[in-house]
Amino acid sequence: MRLRDLGEFGLIDLIQRKTPRTPGVRLGIGDDAAWVSTADDSLLFTSDLLVEGVHFSLDWISMRDLGHKSLTASLSDIAAMGGRPAYFLLSLALPDLTTQRAAALIRGIHAVAAEHRVALVGGDTCAADRMIIDVFLAGFAPYGAVTRGGARVGDDIYVTGTLGDSALGLALLSKPRAQVSARDRNYLIRRHHHPTARVKTGMQLAREGLARAMMDVSDGLAQDLGHICRASGTGAVVRQELVPLSPAFARVAGPGDLACALAGGEDYELLFTAASGDRKSVERVARRTGVAIARIGECVPKKHGVTLVDPRGESVPLAAPGYDHFKGAC
């Protein structure tokens, strides 16, 4: 069998099966970040690998945005555990860039690092014929870590911000459309190139004990909600008209673009579940952290699967595969 047949999650399963259990590791492979307990502290670890030609094209993204995005992906993982990001290492393979371009990359990284008060503490560098950026981020989990496995039947399902902007921005980059205003185009592409990690919101949800299961939407709502349901042993119903869309998305999206909101990746929004009695508290977290939080559905018994109720009231399986690195595009 080849990796193409096994797929990305098959490979991760293979690695996981071969990995022995270790005391102190509260949560190893398979969630947004690893969670280990030392004497007095809970530590979170995550890494995000970006490879030129696989995750980004230098024809499209500026070095500064690339720096921003590469750290944001890891910050979002720590946010999705309800943790406080703290220290990161940077592994960089670079082609023979100008030093200005290399410096712009570093500036982009440090701008978002400063915003979240995380410190670059090390890494590795080498020359290569294509760019590789791997960010390792360590953080703390002062309120414990919110895993993917805590959702219960009856929980509300929430998502921060809006979904699909990043995927639609990518679609506009790869195939320009005539009827799109420059403003909408720029907004959507910026959401693809300059995403925001919801660190404060994630921490506040953990601090108040509201999020029972949480992850970030990096592979698309359909796939990522599937991860929560599998880990928690529940099903889910999502109401399509409740999935939050940006005004730009609503203006630009054609009938074929709904898939961007349901299965498109790299939104870096938080997807979480909370008890239905906690709705007012969740709304307060949204106001307090200045991030919109939309209730999009609820957890149901596992036997009902993961479904989408479309605007006509019809249920369809929400089983879009998202993106698998080894099998190819969704």
Place this chain on the structure above:
Amino acid sequence: MRLRDLGEFGLIDLIQRKTPRTPGVRLGIGDDAAWVSTADDSLLFTSDLLVEGVHFSLDWISMRDLGHKSLTASLSDIAAMGGRPAYFLLSLALPDLTTQRAAALIRGIHAVAAEHRVALVGGDTCAADRMIIDVFLAGFAPYGAVTRGGARVGDDIYVTGTLGDSALGLALLSKPRAQVSARDRNYLIRRHHHPTARVKTGMQLAREGLARAMMDVSDGLAQDLGHICRASGTGAVVRQELVPLSPAFARVAGPGDLACALAGGEDYELLFTAASGDRKSVERVARRTGVAIARIGECVPKKHGVTLVDPRGESVPLAAPGYDHFKGAC
């Protein structure tokens, strides 16, 4: 200016200059590993990036050895801080291998992980047209971290094991030689493909407070001793006849191969300095941890530079450049 002109260390300097200072970070960019203090713990972080075609060729190394070597490089960094390695993440970009080959890579990693009791806790994966392995390793520094900057004039300079085997093994791989026995060839190539991280020795030297400055020899003795001298504000004199060579190296090496022992990389031996009054204690650590430790010279005032005394008693600058990823081979 381009990265080729700036060089690897120029790039690291650039990143370092743009990186703000942060409380809690006791040691950031520039040593073998980062050192941060949390409430009660000292943590060490390091990463090592291996790129196919840059650091290794799949024509030469087995997947199992590659797995072994990729984690060993990071273990050696934690060893060089006198730390205890604990948790690692694995970022893997893989071409479309057979799953057997992917599994062999993971087995190689876990074999050395088990030996050092470190746990794989996460990472990232993607498909790419060449292999990329990035290991992020976190550890503890129960005795504080031994940096590169603690050497003092009059200190003895020590190195574990033998030097140059790895570089000579690599030379034999790239250009076979007629007069070399299969046994010597295999030994030297194995030292290149299957190096050993001196974790126990590094920890014991830290525990007993013997090593004042320490690093691992990954870029060659000349370059790495230069790092210690620069960080410590000293010079150094190394006696060529004291540089430890393996019997295989001594048998195989021609007159042109001494550079392998002095400037060849990837030995993953420990290079450290200790007070001259501690010789007996250092010898005891060698016996106790089962690793040979050779005294190869001493630290002198900075103005004398870093020199090698050859067997005829003549001093020459020990200034071989080692390997710079952006400028090319030494």
